[in-house]
Amino acid sequence: MRARLMDATIECLVEHGFGGTSTTLISERAGVSRGAQLHHFPTKNDLVVAAVAHLTEVRGAELAAAAAAVPPAHRTRDVLRMLGDHFASPVFIAALELWVGARTDPPLLAAVAPLERKVGRETHRMTVELLGADESKPGVRELVQATLDLVRGLGLAATISDDSRRRNRILDQWAHTLDEALEPTPRRSSPPLLRTSVEQPRRSPG
Template sequence: MGVVTSPKQDRSRVTRQRLLEAAVSCLAERGWSGSTVSVVAERAGVSRGAAQHHFPTREDLFTAAVEYVAEERSTALRQLFPEGGADRREVVTALVDLFTGPLFRAALQLWVAAANEEQLGTRVAELEARVGRETHRIAVEMLAVDESRPGARETVQGFLDMARGLGLAHLLTDDTGRRARVVAEWARILDGALG
């Protein structure tokens, strides 16, 4: 039996979700300096007061937004490969795709802002550590990696670092063709290194 919620709780949950999704979109499109609570509230179709009720500070809103979308992304990724990855190239492609969408662009904007704002920096570092661990865990699971093998953990981490680099390159140019060749090569490397 599920938890019974009141219409007010349902509205509150929907408002919160709309704010989080709007915050990620704003951050990806406008960057930190162009993303304020007022801009996000307007995009989400709620009042600034309602936004501040859910997220008292700008830092609260944007760190929660990136965390929320990262969790959604992890869930979607696991649903793509419910049995683990049958074809390593497909899994490598899906993992690289994590770093080419609006979530990565929003997270990058948050990282840049965090580098310059001490209060935000601590929160983003904690968030990124959690998201990084979860991404690594998903990669290990989907690539069917035996981390007890020497070098396996470092190989997965190197792959994720490469995927992040491809995401950075994608911010400036559409490198779809080159990325496909790199993905194919990394799938081959992972097959050799991980068995």
């Protein structure tokens, strides 16, 4: 029952946005009477805050699952594809609505901010691991952060004009640039831009 209400809240956020999400709509969507809803979540804020926490867990789980689904002998591009897909998914949209809504809603912000930081840290750690990046080298940490902020920006753009071709081209080039920058031992000297053809795999499992 609580779970149904929180799920319905997230669905309403995706479908109607933060402003268009009313408690009545949520209870209807969840198939729960208004009385029951008010019993479990006395105020709208209680419900939304609970939904934020729930969404945080869902995002963590989806990210972990997506990470596990990345091919064992993967290239940088595979990792970026996974990240790009996550940051264009409904859970990200719901998080975005909450994020933006929380900006002008102090109690909600108090709930969203720490959880968002948590997801951010987890995502960062996961990305470092998948990329096999060495954060002890100066600049590597910042490049990983830049990568995550990039996919966040791409995800934002995707919410209103989903041009996936554009996104893929950008991520293609980013993968190449990232490879060049993260390359532990620069064996080839120069070509800083995408050679339109192949990229050789860099890593094998274990």
